[in-house]
Amino acid sequence: MNTQKLKVLQVINRSGIAKKTGNAWSIFSAQCVLEQDVDGKPQLLVGTINLPDALKDTEPGDYLANFAFFQSMEGKLEPRITSLQPWGRPAARPKSEAVTA
Numbered sequence: 001m002n003t004q005k006l007k008v009l010q011v012i013n014r015s016g017i018a019k020k021t022g023n024a025w026s027i028f029s030a031q032c033v034l035e036q037d038v039d040g041k042p043q044l045l046v047g048t049i050n051l052p053d054a055l056k057d058t059e060p061g062d063y064l065a066n067f068a069f070f071q072s073m074e075g076k077l078e079p080r081i082t083s084l085q086p087w088g089r090p091a092a093r094p095k096s097e098a099v100t101a
Contacts, residue, residue, distance in 0.1 A: 002079070005087060006065040007033040011051065011058055028056040030081070051081055062087035 008030045015026040029048040036043055051058065063084040069077045 002067045004034060004036065004065050004067065006030075006063050006081075006084075007035075008058055008060050008063060008084075009033065010060055011056065012048070013056070028053070030058060049079070049081060055081065055084055058084060 010031050012029050012031065013026060014029065015024065017023070018025055028051045030051050031048050032046070034045040034047075036045070064087050065081050066083045066085075067079040068082045070080050072078050
């Protein structure tokens with residue numbers, strides 16, 4: 001699994017009916033800016049990446065994105081986001097157990 005800082009600009013929903021099966025389909029894509037270092041120099045990449053259904057309601061902002069590779073319908077290996085953590089905000093911690101006297 002790979003982790004990158006990712007700025008989500010907006011989430012777009014594309015949907016339709018499959019010609020072959022007649023089944024409805026829906027794909028959620030995030031328009032993003034990815035900043036990475038290449039040979040010690042910053043590089044900005046702008047593009048879209050598909051989101052899993054669990055992340056379709058993602059709000060615009062900065063995230064720490066976890067990626068894993070999956071096989072596309074065409075047989076290509078493609079990265080997909082597996083989780084998003086808000087960037088710069090502390091992760092929620094469980095409350096400590098109450099002490100009883």
